[in-house]
Amino acid sequence: MWENVKLGPEAFDLSGKRALVVGAASSVGRAIALALSEAGADVTVTTATPKASEVLAVKRLARQIAVTGLRREPQILDASLGAAVQVMVRQVVKDMGGLDILVTAPDLFLGKAAEKTSDVEWSRIISVNLSSVFHACRAAGREMIRRGWGRIINVASAMGERGLANSAAYCAAKGGVMNLTRALAQEWGAHGVTVNCIAFGWLEDSPGLGEPDPQANRLIRFIPMRRPGNADEVAPLALWLASEAAGYVSGQTFFVDGGLTCHL
Amino acid sequence: MYRERLELKDRVAIVTGAGRGLGRQMALALARAGASIVAAARSEDQIEGTAREVEALGRHALAVRTDVRDSAAVDRLIESCLQEFGRLDIMLSNAGIGDAITQGKELWDVSDDEWHDALQVNLSGTFYCARAAARHMVQQGRGVIINVGSGTALRGYSANFAYAAAKAGVIALTKSLAIMLVRHNVRVNCIIPGFVVQSPPADQQAADFIRERGSYVPVQRLGEAWELGPLAIFLASDASSYITGQGFIIDGGGLAGGYAPVGFAPEVRMAG
Numbered sequence: 001m002w003e004n005v006k007l008g009p010e011a012f013d014l015s016g017k018r019a020l021v022v023g024a025a026s027s028v029g030r031a032i033a034l035a036l037s038e039a040g041a042d043v044t045v046t047t048a049t050p051k052a053s054e055v056l057a058v059k060r061l062a063r064q065i066a067v068t069g070l071r072r073e074p075q076i077l078d079a080s081l082g083a084a085v086q087v088m089v090r091q092v093v094k095d096m097g098g099l100d101i102l103v104t105a106p107d108l109f110l111g112k113a114a115e116k117t118s119d120v121e122w123s124r125i126i127s128v129n130l131s132s133v134f135h136a137c138r139a140a141g142r143e144m145i146r147r148g149w150g151r152i153i154n155v156a157s158a159m160g161e162r163g164l165a166n167s168a169a170y171c172a173a174k175g176g177v178m179n180l181t182r183a184l185a186q187e188w189g190a191h192g193v194t195v196n197c198i199a200f201g202w203l204e205d206s207p208g209l210g211e212p213d214p215q216a217n218r219l220i221r222f223i224p225m226r227r228p229g230n231a232d233e234v235a236p237l238a239l240w241l242a243s244e245a246a247g248y249v250s251g252q253t254f255f256v257d258g259g260l261t262c263h264l
Numbered sequence: 265m266y267r268e269r270l271e272l273k274d275r276v277a278i279v280t281g282a283g284r285g286l287g288r289q290m291a292l293a294l295a296r297a298g299a300s301i302v303a304a305a306r307s308e309d310q311i312e313g314t315a316r317e318v319e320a321l322g323r324h325a326l327a328v329r330t331d332v333r334d335s336a337a338v339d340r341l342i343e344s345c346l347q348e349f350g351r352l353d354i355m356l357s358n359a360g361i362g363d364a365i366t367q368g369k370e371l372w373d374v375s376d377d378e379w380h381d382a383l384q385v386n387l388s389g390t391f392y393c394a395r396a397a398a399r400h401m402v403q404q405g406r407g408v409i410i411n412v413g414s415g416t417a418l419r420g421y422s423a424n425f426a427y428a429a430a431k432a433g434v435i436a437l438t439k440s441l442a443i444m445l446v447r448h449n450v451r452v453n454c455i456i457p458g459f460v461v462q463s464p465p466a467d468q469q470a471a472d473f474i475r476e477r478g479s480y481v482p483v484q485r486l487g488e489a490w491e492l493g494p495l496a497i498f499l500a501s502d503a504s505s506y507i508t509g510q511g512f513i514i515d516g517g518g519l520a521g522g523y524a525p526v527g528f529a530p531e532v533r534m535a536g
Binding site: 001012038039069182186192231240247252259262 | 267446460462463484503
């Protein structure tokens, strides 16, 4: 592979690749879907849950992608149901003629004291944030293993690495996504499928962030860059991970967090 | 929008250890993205070669013979860059020596000099480059420092423990520098390669060795130096604007595993 490699910015070109973004109503899911499309990939987007606001968001996103890319029907489903995801992936593979890139980005937060968290709340946070990621990886992985090539990018949060008060279920789910990523990387490495994770820190639309002014907000002052990031700053990392050039990258979590996880 | 953010047009990069292997590939990648390149290393012939390749891509290049163990030489390297190009945007500290030094020796047979030399070239060199580059980047109000660590820093490496210790130092240095320089709009990150082949195998024996070693990696092959190029572009460019203090591990899945040999996959029924 030493000859004729795409070494420059053209390495980030994804023309001819087919991508599925599960949970594309989240801000990072949306930004990654648009970035993949801009890089030339054929992109299908889905909801993580059939909630009206998500349905609306992915429909709008699919229209936006269709302005410059191919028009693909947005998929409305509850990704916490494994069978629904399998059926959807099979349909998407048929429509696009294959599947090269999977991005999972469901994101449902609950800020609540652990001792007050109900069974239903715990299960919901785990199934939306973690189980749906497994369902999507499993269904897409089957297709990718068959073809001997694939790129899976799971979007988690730095809260999967660090604990936060009033966030036990969310932290557990996101940490689960990181270790799911490591396990799948071991299992599917020999099949040409890489599995990686992007963990974002505080973003402009993060629930609970509060006042944008650092003077008034000690959380923002705590971030080394003294500002929350935005989803557009997370997306380019996904382009690299989805590219041919990232074939030797697997099982890793990459933090896009303004320095959050590197200070004391 | 994303494509433009990967552009390095009008940016100037210093790459140490640019004469061959990873450094050469990363220098060429940065050049392809539009950057002017200052190629530094101890061997004049090799950096001249890299500089000519950069020029063949239509970019400006300067070769400066530098031994990163010598802090005065590193200061002169930065001065040469500023004299030629008037600015410095990207400091890619790649110079390091992975073999020799403590390779294969028993702990008690390693001399003070060997230990210090491993730290000097692999850790102090990175510090000298960051210090000299930061002086200018802080004035400039922006900059990117990219260090190169090693997967050996993250687990024990008996074959070359001084190298592993020095590279662990590079990773820790990266995080501290990231925090120290963040208010000056200077980002500091670290590329952490696992087993990566530096150049195409010269003969069949070398190719066989590479193939055999690849079987110990989850993706069933070793990495190749060119695969670090696009990552260097990403970290050097505005596409990584919210990323600082991070180590990017590129090791074919090795560090994510390690609980059992590669390929070990138990099949056990759920109890009960």
